[in-house]
Amino acid sequence: MIRLAVIGTNWITEKFIEAALLSKAFKLTAVYSRQRATAEAFAAQYDDPACFDDLAEFAASPSFDAVYVASPNSLHCPHTLQLLAAGKHVICEKPLGSNLAEVEAMYQCARDQGVVLFEAFKTAYLPNFRLLAEQLPRLGQARRASFSYCQYSSRWPKYLAGEQPNTFNPAFSNGSIMDIGYYCVASAIALFGAPARVTASGQLLETGVDIQGTVLLHYPDFEMVISHSKVSDSFIPSEIQGSEGAFIIEHLSESTGLTWVGRDGQREVLTLPQSDNSMIYEATAFAAQITAGQMDESAVTRSIDTARVITQVRQQVGVRFPADQA
Structure with a gap:
């Protein structure tokens, strides 16, 4: 124990x-x-x-x-x-x-x-996300992908009322790309590795924190479009398109649903059951690494690559944290 x-x-x-x-x-x-x-x-x-x-x-x-x-x-x-x-x-x-x-x-x-x-x-440890990773070869050649996570923040009305919640305070290294946008970037890297190039844009508050934005991850043969926002809600799923069909992912961060749509338009629901507490999978993986006495190097690489991309995104959008000066 x-x-x-x-x-x-x-x-x-x-x-x-x-x-x-x-x-x-x-x-x-x-x-x-x-x-x-x-x-x-x-x-x-x-x-x-x-x-x-x-x-x-x-x-x-x-x-x-x-x-x-x-x-x-x-x-x-x-x-x-x-x-x-x-x-x-x-x-x-x-x-x-x-x-x-x-x-x-x-x-x-x-x-x-x-x-x-x-x-x-x-996300990387959820059964439906792991199944998606296993099923990726069904795509044939990946062509385009769109990952979306836009959720109206419960802290946004406080900011509008003149308060400065941590969510929108650069002193706490926060903002949209560091919060919900992170899930999209890390999920992309977990599936496809580090992109060859990154292009980003976004909207900043006077505090210097981003509240929404768009990120293009350029891979050698396809592009991924990431949409993230803390000031609006989105109800569209994420999607990965390929030469042979497409995967549709419901609520990417939780991966609550996974559907394959072939080129003939036929839908195949692949969704697996998941625990109501979706953190149990990462807790189990953490325990396994402790027991084995070593880190999962693929997870380390994903983590570092994600930090690199998000740092590049912030630099392009103009988000600066006090921690960047350390």
């Missing part, structure tokens, strides 16, 4: 803990928050994990083996580096770092310490 700790006390942390416990591979033994009272209130719903409000004390604690990091994006790198240096395995929420340099430094630290660093990009 892997002893698990968490940084972060929000809904996503609760969901991951639920998934980790469902996997039967983890036991929650520690909780960190900047405020001890917050950590204690969060921990009260579980089986008496230790509580911490001092990060150095937390990292040095012998009470856990692995940590789930769900702090703000800008803190992913410093939190993860401190934990890796202390010999802890880390599963860190996507995006792993604020930019490519941070991500490369994080993986280098994991290698130096002989521990596992796992980016919590759940």
